[in-house]
Amino acid sequence: MSEKHPEFTLNNGITMPAFGLGVFQSSPEDTRSAVKMAIESGYRLIDTAAAYNNEQQVGEGIRASDIAREDIFVTTKLKPADYGYDAALRAFDTSMQKLGLEVLDLYLLHWPLPMQFADTLASWKAAERLLAEGRTRAIGVCNFRPLHLQQLVEQSETVPALNQVELHPFLVQNDLREANRKLNIVTQAWSPIGGVNRYWESGDDPLVHPAILTLADKYGKTAAQIILRWHLDRGVSVIPKSVNPQRIQENIDVFDFSLTQEEIRAIDALDQNRRGGPDPDARMPGRPHQQ
Template identity: 60%
Template sequence: MTGKSTMITLNNGVQMPALGLGVFQSPPEETATAVTTALQDGYRLIDTAAVYGNEKEVGEGIVASGVDRGEVFVTTKLWLSDFGHDATLRAFDASLGRLGLDYLDLYLLHFPYTSEFDSTVAAYKAAQKLLADGRVRAIGVSNFSPERLNGLMVRTDVVPAVNQVELHPYFIQGELREAHAGLGIVTQAWSPLGAVNLYWPDAPYAGKSPLQDPVITQIAARYGKTPAQIVLRWHIEHGLSAIPKSVTPHRIAENIGIFNFALTADETAAVDALDTGLRGGPDPDSIKADSFG
Protein backbone atom coordinates (compact mmCIF):
# COMPACT_ATOMS: atom_id res chain seq x y z
CA MET A 1 0.00 0.00 0.00
CA THR A 2 1.34 3.41 -0.98
CA GLY A 3 -0.71 5.72 1.21
CA LYS A 4 -4.09 6.73 2.50
CA SER A 5 -6.13 9.83 1.83
CA THR A 6 -7.42 12.24 4.41
CA MET A 7 -11.19 12.46 4.64
CA ILE A 8 -13.70 15.24 3.99
CA THR A 9 -17.04 15.36 5.79
CA LEU A 10 -19.95 16.12 3.44
CA ASN A 11 -22.87 18.29 4.49
CA ASN A 12 -24.93 15.24 5.46
CA GLY A 13 -22.18 13.77 7.66
CA VAL A 14 -20.93 11.20 5.13
CA GLN A 15 -17.14 10.88 4.96
CA MET A 16 -15.48 11.06 1.53
CA PRO A 17 -11.78 10.59 0.77
CA ALA A 18 -10.15 13.83 -0.36
CA LEU A 19 -8.16 12.10 -3.10
CA GLY A 20 -9.52 9.57 -5.56
CA LEU A 21 -8.96 7.99 -8.94
CA GLY A 22 -10.82 9.41 -11.93
CA VAL A 23 -11.40 7.27 -15.02
CA PHE A 24 -12.47 9.81 -17.64
CA GLN A 25 -10.89 8.74 -20.96
CA SER A 26 -9.57 5.53 -19.38
CA PRO A 27 -10.10 2.85 -22.05
CA PRO A 28 -12.41 0.11 -20.75
CA GLU A 29 -9.72 -2.52 -21.30
CA GLU A 30 -7.36 -0.60 -18.98
CA THR A 31 -9.87 0.63 -16.41
CA ALA A 32 -10.30 -2.50 -14.29
CA THR A 33 -6.54 -2.89 -13.77
CA ALA A 34 -6.17 0.83 -12.95
CA VAL A 35 -8.94 0.62 -10.35
CA THR A 36 -7.47 -2.52 -8.80
CA THR A 37 -4.01 -0.94 -8.70
CA ALA A 38 -5.36 2.22 -7.10
CA LEU A 39 -7.29 0.39 -4.41
CA GLN A 40 -4.30 -1.78 -3.58
CA ASP A 41 -2.21 1.42 -3.32
CA GLY A 42 -4.58 2.83 -0.71
CA TYR A 43 -7.13 4.80 -2.75
CA ARG A 44 -10.67 4.53 -1.46
CA LEU A 45 -12.51 6.85 -3.89
CA ILE A 46 -13.25 5.90 -7.50
CA ASP A 47 -15.05 8.34 -9.80
CA THR A 48 -16.74 7.32 -13.05
CA ALA A 49 -19.78 8.32 -15.12
CA ALA A 50 -22.34 6.68 -17.36
CA VAL A 51 -21.04 8.56 -20.40
CA TYR A 52 -17.46 7.33 -19.81
CA GLY A 53 -18.47 3.84 -20.93
CA ASN A 54 -16.40 2.08 -18.27
CA GLU A 55 -18.70 1.61 -15.26
CA LYS A 56 -18.64 -2.18 -15.76
CA GLU A 57 -14.86 -2.25 -15.65
CA VAL A 58 -14.81 -0.07 -12.54
CA GLY A 59 -16.97 -2.64 -10.81
CA GLU A 60 -14.71 -5.44 -12.00
CA GLY A 61 -11.67 -3.60 -10.66
CA ILE A 62 -13.24 -3.17 -7.26
CA VAL A 63 -13.98 -6.90 -7.02
CA ALA A 64 -10.50 -7.87 -8.23
CA SER A 65 -8.83 -5.59 -5.66
CA GLY A 66 -10.05 -7.67 -2.75
CA VAL A 67 -10.95 -4.48 -0.86
CA ASP A 68 -14.26 -4.69 0.96
CA ARG A 69 -17.05 -2.80 -0.81
CA GLY A 70 -17.85 -0.90 2.38
CA GLU A 71 -14.41 0.70 2.30
CA VAL A 72 -14.71 2.07 -1.24
CA PHE A 73 -16.44 5.37 -2.01
CA VAL A 74 -17.93 5.03 -5.51
CA THR A 75 -19.19 7.98 -7.53
CA THR A 76 -20.94 7.93 -10.89
CA LYS A 77 -22.77 10.58 -12.87
CA LEU A 78 -26.05 10.91 -14.75
CA TRP A 79 -25.80 11.97 -18.39
CA LEU A 80 -28.08 14.64 -19.87
CA SER A 81 -29.89 12.23 -22.19
CA ASP A 82 -31.31 10.56 -19.06
CA PHE A 83 -32.46 13.73 -17.29
CA GLY A 84 -36.05 13.81 -16.13
CA HIS A 85 -37.56 12.11 -13.08
CA ASP A 86 -38.40 8.60 -14.27
CA ALA A 87 -35.52 8.49 -16.76
CA THR A 88 -33.10 9.28 -13.93
CA LEU A 89 -34.38 6.42 -11.82
CA ARG A 90 -33.96 4.03 -14.75
CA ALA A 91 -30.47 5.35 -15.51
CA PHE A 92 -29.45 4.95 -11.88
CA ASP A 93 -30.54 1.32 -11.94
CA ALA A 94 -28.58 0.79 -15.16
CA SER A 95 -25.44 2.32 -13.66
CA LEU A 96 -25.75 0.16 -10.55
CA GLY A 97 -26.17 -2.89 -12.76
CA ARG A 98 -23.06 -2.11 -14.79
CA LEU A 99 -21.07 -1.40 -11.62
CA GLY A 100 -22.35 -4.59 -9.99
CA LEU A 101 -23.27 -2.68 -6.83
CA ASP A 102 -26.40 -2.46 -4.71
CA TYR A 103 -25.87 1.18 -3.66
CA LEU A 104 -23.79 4.22 -4.60
CA ASP A 105 -21.86 6.55 -2.35
CA LEU A 106 -22.33 9.66 -4.51
CA TYR A 107 -24.56 10.35 -7.52
CA LEU A 108 -24.00 13.52 -9.53
CA LEU A 109 -25.80 15.31 -12.35
CA HIS A 110 -22.98 15.47 -14.90
CA PHE A 111 -23.78 18.94 -16.30
CA PRO A 112 -26.65 21.38 -16.00
CA TYR A 113 -28.93 20.95 -19.00
CA THR A 114 -29.33 24.68 -19.38
CA SER A 115 -31.61 24.61 -22.42
CA GLU A 116 -33.93 22.17 -20.61
CA PHE A 117 -33.49 23.20 -17.02
CA ASP A 118 -36.86 21.76 -15.98
CA SER A 119 -35.44 18.32 -16.77
CA THR A 120 -32.37 19.14 -14.66
CA VAL A 121 -34.62 19.93 -11.71
CA ALA A 122 -36.65 16.75 -12.29
CA ALA A 123 -33.45 14.69 -12.41
CA TYR A 124 -32.24 16.15 -9.14
CA LYS A 125 -35.61 15.49 -7.50
CA ALA A 126 -35.24 11.86 -8.57
CA ALA A 127 -31.78 11.84 -6.99
CA GLN A 128 -33.38 13.18 -3.80
CA LYS A 129 -35.73 10.19 -3.87
CA LEU A 130 -32.79 7.81 -4.28
CA LEU A 131 -31.15 9.47 -1.28
CA ALA A 132 -34.32 9.23 0.82
CA ASP A 133 -34.68 5.56 -0.14
CA GLY A 134 -31.11 4.79 0.99
CA ARG A 135 -29.92 3.77 -2.46
CA VAL A 136 -27.24 6.46 -2.51
CA ARG A 137 -25.40 7.99 0.45
CA ALA A 138 -25.02 11.50 -0.99
CA ILE A 139 -26.07 13.44 -4.07
CA GLY A 140 -24.64 16.42 -5.89
CA VAL A 141 -23.82 18.04 -9.19
CA SER A 142 -20.95 18.60 -11.59
CA ASN A 143 -20.02 21.64 -13.69
CA PHE A 144 -22.60 23.94 -12.07
CA SER A 145 -21.88 27.67 -11.83
CA PRO A 146 -23.15 29.67 -8.83
CA GLU A 147 -26.05 30.83 -11.01
CA ARG A 148 -27.00 27.26 -11.95
CA LEU A 149 -26.63 26.11 -8.34
CA ASN A 150 -28.98 28.82 -7.16
CA GLY A 151 -31.44 27.99 -9.93
CA LEU A 152 -31.47 24.37 -8.81
CA MET A 153 -31.58 24.96 -5.08
CA VAL A 154 -34.60 27.28 -5.10
CA ARG A 155 -36.62 24.44 -6.68
CA THR A 156 -35.31 21.45 -4.68
CA ASP A 157 -34.86 20.44 -1.05
CA VAL A 158 -31.39 18.92 -0.63
CA VAL A 159 -28.27 21.09 -0.87
CA PRO A 160 -25.79 19.30 -3.15
CA ALA A 161 -23.04 17.63 -1.15
CA VAL A 162 -20.47 18.07 -3.95
CA ASN A 163 -19.98 20.14 -7.08
CA GLN A 164 -17.33 18.56 -9.29
CA VAL A 165 -15.75 21.15 -11.60
CA GLU A 166 -12.68 21.91 -13.68
CA LEU A 167 -10.10 23.21 -11.22
CA HIS A 168 -6.31 23.36 -11.40
CA PRO A 169 -3.55 25.96 -10.88
CA TYR A 170 -4.38 27.76 -14.13
CA PHE A 171 -8.11 27.92 -13.27
CA ILE A 172 -8.60 28.07 -9.52
CA GLN A 173 -12.33 28.93 -9.45
CA GLY A 174 -12.09 31.31 -6.49
CA GLU A 175 -15.59 32.77 -6.82
CA LEU A 176 -17.20 29.35 -7.13
CA ARG A 177 -15.24 27.95 -4.18
CA GLU A 178 -16.35 30.90 -2.06
CA ALA A 179 -19.97 30.22 -3.02
CA HIS A 180 -19.55 26.56 -2.14
CA ALA A 181 -18.09 27.44 1.26
CA GLY A 182 -21.13 29.56 2.05
CA LEU A 183 -23.49 26.76 1.07
CA GLY A 184 -21.62 23.84 2.67
CA ILE A 185 -20.83 22.24 -0.70
CA VAL A 186 -17.54 20.38 -1.19
CA THR A 187 -15.54 21.46 -4.22
CA GLN A 188 -14.16 18.50 -6.16
CA ALA A 189 -11.67 19.03 -8.96
CA TRP A 190 -11.72 17.21 -12.26
CA SER A 191 -8.56 17.62 -14.32
CA PRO A 192 -6.83 18.64 -11.07
CA LEU A 193 -3.41 18.54 -12.76
CA GLY A 194 -4.52 20.74 -15.65
CA ALA A 195 -4.34 18.01 -18.29
CA VAL A 196 -7.47 19.44 -19.90
CA ASN A 197 -5.17 22.05 -21.45
CA LEU A 198 -3.41 19.23 -23.29
CA TYR A 199 -6.40 17.34 -24.67
CA TRP A 200 -9.20 19.89 -25.14
CA PRO A 201 -8.88 21.34 -28.66
CA ASP A 202 -10.16 24.82 -27.80
CA ALA A 203 -8.20 25.32 -24.56
CA PRO A 204 -6.85 28.89 -24.47
CA TYR A 205 -3.60 27.56 -23.03
CA ALA A 206 -3.50 24.49 -25.28
CA GLY A 207 -0.32 22.54 -24.80
CA LYS A 208 0.63 24.35 -21.61
CA SER A 209 0.67 22.20 -18.49
CA PRO A 210 0.88 23.47 -14.90
CA LEU A 211 3.22 20.54 -14.28
CA GLN A 212 5.85 22.31 -16.38
CA ASP A 213 5.40 25.70 -14.76
CA PRO A 214 8.61 26.92 -13.07
CA VAL A 215 6.75 27.89 -9.90
CA ILE A 216 5.59 24.30 -9.44
CA THR A 217 8.76 22.57 -10.60
CA GLN A 218 10.82 24.67 -8.17
CA ILE A 219 8.58 23.73 -5.24
CA ALA A 220 8.77 20.09 -6.34
CA ALA A 221 12.57 20.19 -6.34
CA ARG A 222 12.53 21.72 -2.85
CA TYR A 223 10.52 18.81 -1.45
CA GLY A 224 11.91 16.01 -3.58
CA LYS A 225 8.43 15.46 -4.99
CA THR A 226 7.00 15.35 -8.51
CA PRO A 227 5.19 18.41 -9.92
CA ALA A 228 1.97 16.36 -9.89
CA GLN A 229 2.38 15.69 -6.18
CA ILE A 230 2.84 19.40 -5.52
CA VAL A 231 -0.31 20.30 -7.44
CA LEU A 232 -2.35 17.61 -5.72
CA ARG A 233 -1.02 18.73 -2.34
CA TRP A 234 -2.09 22.28 -3.26
CA HIS A 235 -5.65 20.99 -3.66
CA ILE A 236 -5.46 19.36 -0.24
CA GLU A 237 -4.15 22.56 1.37
CA HIS A 238 -7.29 24.31 0.13
CA GLY A 239 -9.59 21.61 1.53
CA LEU A 240 -10.56 20.44 -1.96
CA SER A 241 -11.16 16.94 -3.25
CA ALA A 242 -9.22 15.88 -6.35
CA ILE A 243 -9.68 12.92 -8.71
CA PRO A 244 -6.60 12.64 -10.96
CA LYS A 245 -6.90 10.17 -13.82
CA SER A 246 -4.18 7.67 -14.66
CA VAL A 247 -3.84 4.11 -15.88
CA THR A 248 -0.07 4.07 -15.30
CA PRO A 249 0.85 2.15 -12.11
CA HIS A 250 3.74 4.33 -10.99
CA ARG A 251 1.74 7.53 -11.49
CA ILE A 252 -1.24 6.10 -9.63
CA ALA A 253 1.13 5.34 -6.74
CA GLU A 254 2.81 8.76 -6.91
CA ASN A 255 -0.48 10.65 -6.90
CA ILE A 256 -1.49 9.34 -3.49
CA GLY A 257 1.96 9.93 -2.02
CA ILE A 258 1.04 13.43 -0.88
CA PHE A 259 0.06 12.94 2.74
CA ASN A 260 3.54 12.99 4.29
CA PHE A 261 4.30 16.68 3.68
CA ALA A 262 2.57 20.05 3.51
CA LEU A 263 3.03 23.25 1.55
CA THR A 264 3.63 26.52 3.33
CA ALA A 265 1.12 29.35 3.07
CA ASP A 266 3.53 31.22 0.79
CA GLU A 267 3.95 28.21 -1.50
CA THR A 268 0.19 27.71 -1.68
CA ALA A 269 -0.26 31.39 -2.53
CA ALA A 270 2.43 31.17 -5.22
CA VAL A 271 0.47 28.40 -6.93
CA ASP A 272 -2.75 30.40 -6.53
CA ALA A 273 -1.08 33.26 -8.38
CA LEU A 274 -0.79 31.12 -11.53
CA ASP A 275 -4.54 31.48 -12.10
CA THR A 276 -5.45 32.75 -15.58
CA GLY A 277 -9.20 32.95 -14.97
CA LEU A 278 -9.68 30.91 -18.15
CA ARG A 279 -11.10 27.40 -18.22
CA GLY A 280 -9.35 24.86 -20.41
CA GLY A 281 -12.39 22.68 -20.98
CA PRO A 282 -15.84 23.38 -22.41
CA ASP A 283 -18.27 26.00 -21.16
CA PRO A 284 -20.71 23.90 -19.09
CA ASP A 285 -23.65 25.95 -20.39
CA SER A 286 -22.82 24.85 -23.94
CA ILE A 287 -23.10 21.11 -23.28
CA LYS A 288 -25.96 19.19 -24.94
CA ALA A 289 -27.08 15.59 -24.67
CA ASP A 290 -25.04 14.64 -27.76
CA SER A 291 -21.91 16.65 -26.90
CA PHE A 292 -19.75 13.61 -26.20
CA GLY A 293 -20.79 11.29 -28.95
Protein backbone atom coordinates (compact mmCIF):
# COMPACT_ATOMS: atom_id res chain seq x y z
CA MET A 1 0.00 0.00 0.00
CA SER A 2 1.39 3.37 -1.06
CA GLU A 3 1.08 6.02 1.63
CA LYS A 4 1.25 9.11 -0.57
CA HIS A 5 -1.63 7.85 -2.69
CA PRO A 6 -2.85 4.95 -0.55
CA GLU A 7 -4.12 2.03 -2.54
CA PHE A 8 -4.19 -1.75 -2.59
CA THR A 9 -3.42 -4.02 -5.50
CA LEU A 10 -6.18 -6.61 -5.71
CA ASN A 11 -5.46 -10.26 -6.50
CA ASN A 12 -6.30 -9.76 -10.17
CA GLY A 13 -3.81 -6.92 -10.51
CA ILE A 14 -6.07 -3.88 -10.50
CA THR A 15 -5.54 -1.14 -7.93
CA MET A 16 -8.12 0.17 -5.46
CA PRO A 17 -7.92 3.22 -3.18
CA ALA A 18 -7.47 2.19 0.44
CA PHE A 19 -9.76 4.95 1.71
CA GLY A 20 -13.29 5.60 0.54
CA LEU A 21 -16.71 6.99 1.35
CA GLY A 22 -19.50 4.71 2.49
CA VAL A 23 -23.11 5.74 1.91
CA PHE A 24 -24.92 3.19 4.09
CA GLN A 25 -27.98 4.90 5.57
CA SER A 26 -27.35 8.09 3.60
CA SER A 27 -30.62 9.41 2.28
CA PRO A 28 -30.92 9.96 -1.48
CA GLU A 29 -31.03 13.71 -0.86
CA ASP A 30 -27.80 13.67 1.17
CA THR A 31 -25.96 11.10 -0.92
CA ARG A 32 -25.52 13.23 -4.03
CA SER A 33 -23.89 16.13 -2.16
CA ALA A 34 -21.84 13.84 0.10
CA VAL A 35 -20.33 12.01 -2.86
CA LYS A 36 -19.49 15.27 -4.64
CA MET A 37 -17.93 16.69 -1.47
CA ALA A 38 -15.94 13.52 -0.83
CA ILE A 39 -14.48 13.53 -4.34
CA GLU A 40 -13.57 17.19 -3.98
CA SER A 41 -11.88 16.32 -0.66
CA GLY A 42 -9.66 13.68 -2.26
CA TYR A 43 -11.72 10.50 -1.97
CA ARG A 44 -11.40 8.24 -4.99
CA LEU A 45 -13.44 5.25 -3.74
CA ILE A 46 -17.23 5.35 -3.34
CA ASP A 47 -19.06 2.34 -1.86
CA THR A 48 -22.79 1.78 -2.24
CA ALA A 49 -25.20 -1.16 -2.57
CA ALA A 50 -28.51 -2.01 -4.17
CA ALA A 51 -29.96 -2.40 -0.68
CA TYR A 52 -29.06 1.21 0.22
CA ASN A 53 -31.46 2.65 -2.38
CA ASN A 54 -29.06 5.45 -3.32
CA GLU A 55 -27.12 4.12 -6.31
CA GLN A 56 -28.70 6.72 -8.60
CA GLN A 57 -27.57 9.55 -6.34
CA VAL A 58 -24.05 8.10 -6.13
CA GLY A 59 -23.86 8.26 -9.91
CA GLU A 60 -25.18 11.81 -9.91
CA GLY A 61 -22.61 12.87 -7.31
CA ILE A 62 -19.78 11.37 -9.37
CA ARG A 63 -20.91 13.16 -12.51
CA ALA A 64 -21.26 16.44 -10.59
CA SER A 65 -17.58 16.34 -9.62
CA ASP A 66 -14.67 17.58 -11.72
CA ILE A 67 -12.83 14.25 -11.54
CA ALA A 68 -12.82 11.90 -14.52
CA ARG A 69 -14.84 8.70 -14.13
CA GLU A 70 -11.78 6.51 -14.69
CA ASP A 71 -10.13 8.06 -11.64
CA ILE A 72 -12.97 7.05 -9.29
CA PHE A 73 -13.35 3.50 -8.01
CA VAL A 74 -17.03 2.53 -7.60
CA THR A 75 -18.33 -0.44 -5.62
CA THR A 76 -21.88 -1.73 -5.40
CA LYS A 77 -23.42 -4.91 -4.03
CA LEU A 78 -25.96 -7.58 -4.90
CA LYS A 79 -28.71 -7.82 -2.29
CA PRO A 80 -29.80 -11.27 -1.07
CA ALA A 81 -33.30 -10.85 -2.48
CA ASP A 82 -31.70 -10.95 -5.95
CA TYR A 83 -29.50 -14.01 -5.43
CA GLY A 84 -29.49 -16.68 -8.13
CA TYR A 85 -27.70 -16.75 -11.48
CA ASP A 86 -30.24 -15.06 -13.74
CA ALA A 87 -31.58 -12.81 -11.00
CA ALA A 88 -28.06 -11.58 -10.20
CA LEU A 89 -27.40 -10.69 -13.83
CA ARG A 90 -30.65 -8.73 -13.99
CA ALA A 91 -29.87 -6.99 -10.68
CA PHE A 92 -26.44 -5.98 -11.96
CA ASP A 93 -28.03 -4.39 -15.02
CA THR A 94 -30.43 -2.48 -12.77
CA SER A 95 -27.59 -1.23 -10.56
CA MET A 96 -25.58 -0.10 -13.57
CA GLN A 97 -28.56 1.75 -14.99
CA LYS A 98 -29.09 3.55 -11.69
CA LEU A 99 -25.39 4.38 -11.35
CA GLY A 100 -25.20 5.50 -14.97
CA LEU A 101 -22.00 3.52 -15.55
CA GLU A 102 -20.77 1.36 -18.40
CA VAL A 103 -18.22 -0.57 -16.33
CA LEU A 104 -18.19 -1.16 -12.57
CA ASP A 105 -14.97 -1.36 -10.59
CA LEU A 106 -16.04 -3.85 -7.91
CA TYR A 107 -19.17 -5.98 -7.52
CA LEU A 108 -19.79 -7.67 -4.19
CA LEU A 109 -22.18 -10.32 -2.86
CA HIS A 110 -23.72 -8.61 0.15
CA TRP A 111 -24.11 -11.66 2.46
CA PRO A 112 -22.96 -15.32 2.47
CA LEU A 113 -26.41 -16.86 3.21
CA PRO A 114 -24.83 -20.15 4.39
CA MET A 115 -28.23 -21.85 4.73
CA GLN A 116 -28.96 -21.04 1.08
CA PHE A 117 -25.44 -21.42 -0.20
CA ALA A 118 -26.54 -22.84 -3.56
CA ASP A 119 -28.07 -19.43 -4.28
CA THR A 120 -24.90 -17.71 -3.09
CA LEU A 121 -22.79 -19.90 -5.35
CA ALA A 122 -25.07 -19.29 -8.34
CA SER A 123 -24.79 -15.55 -7.72
CA TRP A 124 -21.01 -15.83 -7.56
CA LYS A 125 -20.95 -17.66 -10.88
CA ALA A 126 -22.97 -14.79 -12.34
CA ALA A 127 -20.40 -12.37 -10.93
CA GLU A 128 -17.64 -14.45 -12.53
CA ARG A 129 -19.41 -14.08 -15.88
CA LEU A 130 -19.65 -10.31 -15.43
CA LEU A 131 -15.93 -10.24 -14.66
CA ALA A 132 -15.07 -12.35 -17.70
CA GLU A 133 -17.17 -10.09 -19.92
CA GLY A 134 -15.39 -6.99 -18.60
CA ARG A 135 -18.54 -5.47 -17.15
CA THR A 136 -16.89 -5.27 -13.74
CA ARG A 137 -13.17 -5.02 -13.10
CA ALA A 138 -13.19 -7.10 -9.90
CA ILE A 139 -15.59 -9.16 -7.79
CA GLY A 140 -15.71 -9.88 -4.09
CA VAL A 141 -17.89 -10.56 -1.08
CA CYS A 142 -19.16 -9.01 2.14
CA ASN A 143 -19.56 -10.46 5.60
CA PHE A 144 -17.99 -13.82 4.74
CA ARG A 145 -16.43 -15.80 7.57
CA PRO A 146 -13.43 -18.09 6.88
CA LEU A 147 -15.67 -21.14 6.39
CA HIS A 148 -17.84 -19.26 3.92
CA LEU A 149 -14.73 -18.23 1.97
CA GLN A 150 -13.44 -21.79 1.93
CA GLN A 151 -16.73 -23.12 0.58
CA LEU A 152 -16.88 -20.46 -2.12
CA VAL A 153 -13.29 -20.93 -3.27
CA GLU A 154 -13.63 -24.72 -3.37
CA GLN A 155 -16.72 -24.54 -5.58
CA SER A 156 -15.79 -21.77 -8.01
CA GLU A 157 -13.02 -20.54 -10.28
CA THR A 158 -12.34 -17.10 -8.81
CA VAL A 159 -10.99 -16.10 -5.40
CA PRO A 160 -12.76 -12.96 -4.16
CA ALA A 161 -10.66 -9.83 -4.51
CA LEU A 162 -12.07 -8.28 -1.33
CA ASN A 163 -14.09 -9.19 1.74
CA GLN A 164 -15.95 -6.26 3.31
CA VAL A 165 -16.82 -6.98 6.95
CA GLU A 166 -17.82 -5.31 10.19
CA LEU A 167 -14.51 -4.33 11.77
CA HIS A 168 -13.73 -1.74 14.45
CA PRO A 169 -11.85 -1.59 17.78
CA PHE A 170 -14.54 -3.63 19.55
CA LEU A 171 -14.55 -6.31 16.80
CA VAL A 172 -10.99 -6.61 15.51
CA GLN A 173 -11.52 -9.83 13.50
CA ASN A 174 -7.89 -11.01 13.56
CA ASP A 175 -8.72 -14.58 12.54
CA LEU A 176 -10.77 -13.37 9.60
CA ARG A 177 -8.08 -10.91 8.53
CA GLU A 178 -5.57 -13.76 8.54
CA ALA A 179 -7.89 -16.00 6.51
CA ASN A 180 -8.28 -13.20 3.98
CA ARG A 181 -4.52 -12.65 3.87
CA LYS A 182 -3.80 -16.31 3.16
CA LEU A 183 -6.13 -16.14 0.16
CA ASN A 184 -4.73 -12.78 -0.97
CA ILE A 185 -8.09 -11.12 -0.29
CA VAL A 186 -8.14 -7.48 0.80
CA THR A 187 -9.99 -6.87 4.06
CA GLN A 188 -12.25 -3.82 4.01
CA ALA A 189 -13.99 -2.49 7.13
CA TRP A 190 -17.56 -1.33 7.16
CA SER A 191 -18.53 0.65 10.26
CA PRO A 192 -14.78 1.25 10.74
CA ILE A 193 -15.19 3.67 13.63
CA GLY A 194 -17.91 1.62 15.33
CA GLY A 195 -20.93 3.54 14.10
CA VAL A 196 -22.96 0.34 14.04
CA ASN A 197 -22.94 0.40 17.84
CA ARG A 198 -24.43 3.89 17.83
CA TYR A 199 -27.13 3.03 15.28
CA TRP A 200 -28.55 0.22 17.37
CA GLU A 201 -27.35 1.26 20.83
CA SER A 202 -25.73 -2.13 21.18
CA GLY A 203 -22.87 -1.17 23.40
CA ASP A 204 -20.04 1.23 24.16
CA ASP A 205 -18.76 3.73 21.63
CA PRO A 206 -15.11 3.38 20.54
CA LEU A 207 -14.98 7.12 19.92
CA VAL A 208 -15.14 7.88 23.64
CA HIS A 209 -12.88 5.11 24.90
CA PRO A 210 -10.03 6.56 27.04
CA ALA A 211 -7.36 4.65 25.09
CA ILE A 212 -8.52 6.24 21.83
CA LEU A 213 -8.88 9.71 23.37
CA THR A 214 -5.37 9.54 24.81
CA LEU A 215 -3.94 8.87 21.36
CA ALA A 216 -6.09 11.60 19.84
CA ASP A 217 -4.62 14.07 22.33
CA LYS A 218 -1.07 12.84 21.62
CA TYR A 219 -1.33 13.23 17.86
CA GLY A 220 -3.62 16.27 17.76
CA LYS A 221 -6.24 14.24 15.89
CA THR A 222 -9.86 13.30 16.44
CA ALA A 223 -10.83 9.93 17.88
CA ALA A 224 -12.25 8.96 14.48
CA GLN A 225 -8.96 9.80 12.78
CA ILE A 226 -7.05 7.64 15.27
CA ILE A 227 -9.30 4.66 14.58
CA LEU A 228 -9.11 5.11 10.81
CA ARG A 229 -5.32 5.32 11.02
CA TRP A 230 -5.32 2.12 13.10
CA HIS A 231 -7.14 0.30 10.32
CA LEU A 232 -4.74 1.54 7.65
CA ASP A 233 -1.72 0.65 9.76
CA ARG A 234 -3.12 -2.89 10.01
CA GLY A 235 -3.49 -3.13 6.23
CA VAL A 236 -7.28 -2.73 6.19
CA SER A 237 -9.25 -0.63 3.70
CA VAL A 238 -11.86 1.71 5.20
CA ILE A 239 -15.10 3.28 3.96
CA PRO A 240 -16.30 5.64 6.73
CA LYS A 241 -19.79 7.02 6.17
CA SER A 242 -20.68 10.67 6.60
CA VAL A 243 -22.86 13.28 4.96
CA ASN A 244 -21.36 16.12 7.01
CA PRO A 245 -18.91 18.13 4.85
CA GLN A 246 -16.59 18.84 7.78
CA ARG A 247 -16.51 15.19 8.83
CA ILE A 248 -15.94 14.04 5.27
CA GLN A 249 -12.89 16.28 5.01
CA GLU A 250 -11.74 15.42 8.52
CA ASN A 251 -11.95 11.65 8.08
CA ILE A 252 -9.53 11.52 5.17
CA ASP A 253 -6.94 13.70 6.92
CA VAL A 254 -5.05 10.69 8.28
CA PHE A 255 -1.99 10.44 6.06
CA ASP A 256 0.35 12.71 7.98
CA PHE A 257 0.96 10.36 10.92
CA SER A 258 1.20 6.67 11.82
CA LEU A 259 0.63 4.76 15.03
CA THR A 260 3.42 2.78 16.65
CA GLN A 261 3.18 -1.00 16.87
CA GLU A 262 2.61 -0.66 20.61
CA GLU A 263 -0.28 1.75 20.00
CA ILE A 264 -1.78 -0.56 17.39
CA ARG A 265 -1.65 -3.44 19.86
CA ALA A 266 -3.25 -1.25 22.54
CA ILE A 267 -6.24 -0.63 20.27
CA ASP A 268 -6.32 -4.31 19.31
CA ALA A 269 -6.65 -5.06 23.02
CA LEU A 270 -9.98 -3.20 23.13
CA ASP A 271 -11.55 -6.13 21.26
CA GLN A 272 -14.80 -7.34 22.80
CA ASN A 273 -15.55 -9.77 19.95
CA ARG A 274 -18.98 -8.18 19.96
CA ARG A 275 -20.83 -7.78 16.71
CA GLY A 276 -23.09 -4.74 16.35
CA GLY A 277 -24.48 -5.68 12.94
CA PRO A 278 -26.26 -8.78 11.64
CA ASP A 279 -24.91 -12.30 12.12
CA PRO A 280 -23.29 -13.51 8.85
CA ASP A 281 -24.57 -17.02 9.59
CA ALA A 282 -28.20 -15.86 9.60
CA ARG A 283 -30.49 -17.34 6.98
CA MET A 284 -31.42 -13.90 5.71
CA PRO A 285 -29.89 -10.98 7.62
CA GLY A 286 -32.59 -8.41 8.13
CA ARG A 287 -31.97 -5.97 10.93
CA PRO A 288 -33.70 -2.65 10.44
CA HIS A 289 -30.67 -0.97 8.87
CA GLN A 290 -28.98 -3.84 7.07
CA GLN A 291 -25.35 -3.11 6.16
